[in-house]
Amino acid sequence: MYDPETKTFRNSAKNDVWFFELLKKNLLVLRKDGSFWRFHNTKYIKLVTFCDKEGYWFLRTRFNGERKAISLSRLIWMAHHNKVVPEGMDVHHMDENNQNNHPRNLQPEKPENHRRNGSSYGSEEEF
Numbered sequence: 001m002y003d004p005e006t007k008t009f010r011n012s013a014k015n016d017v018w019f020f021e022l023l024k025k026n027l028l029v030l031r032k033d034g035s036f037w038r039f040h041n042t043k044y045i046k047l048v049t050f051c052d053k054e055g056y057w058f059l060r061t062r063f064n065g066e067r068k069a070i071s072l073s074r075l076i077w078m079a080h081h082n083k084v085v086p087e088g089m090d091v092h093h094m095d096e097n098n099q100n101n102h103p104r105n106l107q108p109e110k111p112e113n114h115r116r117n118g119s120s121y122g123s124e125e126e127f
Contacts, residue, residue: 015070019070026039030075048060056071056073057072057098057099071091073101077103089108090111092108
């Protein structure tokens with residue numbers, strides 16, 4: 001959910017469910033090359049990803065005028081495991097390399113454990 005005052009997106013179960021529903025309906029597709037495509041009108045369009053100042057990758061899209069964003073690590077984990085990230089959990093890069101979004105490198109973790117493992121990334125996603 002976007003907070004215009006802080007210009008941040010916060011992880012939320014509602015946001016995860018929204019993106020997961022797109023995945024289940026094949027309205028959002030992860031291709032073998034790692035790119036995400038969204039079905040719009042009659043065709044798929046490639047979605048743009050971007051990197052924040054800490055090196056984490058995100059995907060952003062609009063739906064009915066509302067801006068939605070999610071970290072690629074969360075989205076890739078959900079696509080690979082075919083389920084929503086458990087509520088209240090962050091997705092941890094096990095090798096501490098936030099550029100490595102391979103599904104085997106990602107695991108859900110409680111935010112307090114995630115930060116303890118050397119990551120400053122928490123439940124708030126900055127843009």
